[in-house]
Amino acid sequence: MANRKILVVDDERDMRIFVRTVVETSGFEATVASNGTEAIQKAGANPPALVILDVMMPEIDDGIQTYQHFRTDPVLSAIPIIILSAIARKTFLHSIKLLSPRHGIELPDPEAYMEKPPDAGELSRLIAKFSTSDQ
Amino acid sequence: MMDKSILLVDDEEGIRKVLSIALADLGYRVHTAANGVEALRVFKAKQPPIVLTDIKMPEMDGIELLRRLKEMSPETEIIMITGHGDMDLAIKSVKYEATDFVTKPINDEVLEIALNRAVERIAMRQKLKEYTQNLEQLVQEKSQQLVEAERLAAVGQTVAGLSHAIKNITGGLKGGAFVLEKGIELSDQKYLMQGWEMIKGNVDKITNLSLDLLNYAKTTDLNIQACDPCQPAQEVIDLMRPRAQELGIDLVSDFDPDIKDCHFDADLLCRCLLNMVSNAIDACRNNDPDGPGKTVTVRTRKRRGWGVEYQVLDNGCGMTAKTRKKLFQHFFSTKGSEGTGIGLMISKKIIDAHNGVIKVESKENAGSKFFIKLPKMPNG
Numbered sequence: 001m002a003n004r005k006i007l008v009v010d011d012e013r014d015m016r017i018f019v020r021t022v023v024e025t026s027g028f029e030a031t032v033a034s035n036g037t038e039a040i041q042k043a044g045a046n047p048p049a050l051v052i053l054d055v056m057m058p059e060i061d062d063g064i065q066t067y068q069h070f071r072t073d074p075v076l077s078a079i080p081i082i083i084l085s086a087i088a089r090k091t092f093l094h095s096i097k098l099l100s101p102r103h104g105i106e107l108p109d110p111e112a113y114m115e116k117p118p119d120a121g122e123l124s125r126l127i128a129k130f131s132t133s134d135q
Numbered sequence: 136m137m138d139k140s141i142l143l144v145d146d147e148e149g150i151r152k153v154l155s156i157a158l159a160d161l162g163y164r165v166h167t168a169a170n171g172v173e174a175l176r177v178f179k180a181k182q183p184p185i186v187l188t189d190i191k192m193p194e195m196d197g198i199e200l201l202r203r204l205k206e207m208s209p210e211t212e213i214i215m216i217t218g219h220g221d222m223d224l225a226i227k228s229v230k231y232e233a234t235d236f237v238t239k240p241i242n243d244e245v246l247e248i249a250l251n252r253a254v255e256r257i258a259m260r261q262k263l264k265e266y267t268q269n270l271e272q273l274v275q276e277k278s279q280q281l282v283e284a285e286r287l288a289a290v291g292q293t294v295a296g297l298s299h300a301i302k303n304i305t306g307g308l309k310g311g312a313f314v315l316e317k318g319i320e321l322s323d324q325k326y327l328m329q330g331w332e333m334i335k336g337n338v339d340k341i342t343n344l345s346l347d348l349l350n351y352a353k354t355t356d357l358n359i360q361a362c363d364p365c366q367p368a369q370e371v372i373d374l375m376r377p378r379a380q381e382l383g384i385d386l387v388s389d390f391d392p393d394i395k396d397c398h399f400d401a402d403l404l405c406r407c408l409l410n411m412v413s414n415a416i417d418a419c420r421n422n423d424p425d426g427p428g429k430t431v432t433v434r435t436r437k438r439r440g441w442g443v444e445y446q447v448l449d450n451g452c453g454m455t456a457k458t459r460k461k462l463f464q465h466f467f468s469t470k471g472s473e474g475t476g477i478g479l480m481i482s483k484k485i486i487d488a489h490n491g492v493i494k495v496e497s498k499e500n501a502g503s504k505f506f507i508k509l510p511k512m513p514n515g
Contacts, residue, residue, distance in 0.1 A: 021330075
């Protein structure tokens, strides 16, 4: 049976509730985490089909480190990631590029990037698009 | 066009006559004087740019005239007429800044060269003055533009910060509306409640934002009165104690009993302390609930040269160096959509208005210390 679990990572309660509602009403199961450590732990214990990740928690470092972890972890690296962020896409991608050489390999771009505040319809469409494959 | 008048000074009437004609031929308007005293009088009346004077005259000699003219009008070009063997006087006159000297009997060509040189110097000086003036004007204009640009940048930053704060709130409202809608659509009690809470929370935020902005705009008028500095600190503690208790945080006072009354605006100071204490409580709240007990301390201390120093200390999450730097900036907040970033900006404005000092010491994961120092009197 297809994995319908989606991990929602955001430090703001309102955003977690909103994204969780979008996830659930799109027909998926939501697990929430309010910081990077919690996200990695929950994903490790029960790998989701998709991660929706905020990159400002409350500083950019936590989000980017979490992203880095997901992308380099042998178990989690195949999970698609939707980035939700208050910063512009270009700035985020630039930060990722700057951080990549430290790990020797270039980090792939996220599957999707949405600037906050996210539009519910658009987010729902992206969720459906990236969680259809059987993980 | 340059004033082509000249003052000719010689005690010999014959020389005055001959030279007047020669000078008029060269295009000059000639004023004459027969001695130093007369020369000074004519000079004051006519203000000629060039003076041609004999060096040897009875009573006031040419050197003395030169000295006085230079004193009165340093930029006047003065050409000395010397006789043969007057070399000493000629050298002396150069020392007193004569432009040039011509020797008797006067050769028209030599005189013309000397005059042209004087005219050139005047023209050059004039140009230089214009350039300098233009330059000064340019510098002034550019500085003014710069100040204007900086002011606009500050306004821009403020507006950008404000729009960010509003965007956060509208984001929250939209999110709440979505969740609420889903609740209605699916008759889901959980969504209904959560959506409704989100909307209420964001309405509170926008209310607070507008109140903060209003307060920020109002804070310039100080109502200065003599007051015990510990009193506003106690008020803030009384006000915040229930909230601290609710969150399991110790809120303690540590007042210096020897502090004398100071002159300040107690209401506004209360607002600063309230802001700091509620920040400190937030910093403790966000920390690990299983960690050691959290304490917020409000201290008053006497400091030399100051009326009072307030300290608000916490052992909460602390701040990074980056955060510390941006702390008093407009609309800077680490609390995501929880904070508007106006609180400390208002506090700084209030303390600045009292000629006080506000500063922070903080270490990540080790808590923060905020200090406010107030003078005995805000105006010295």
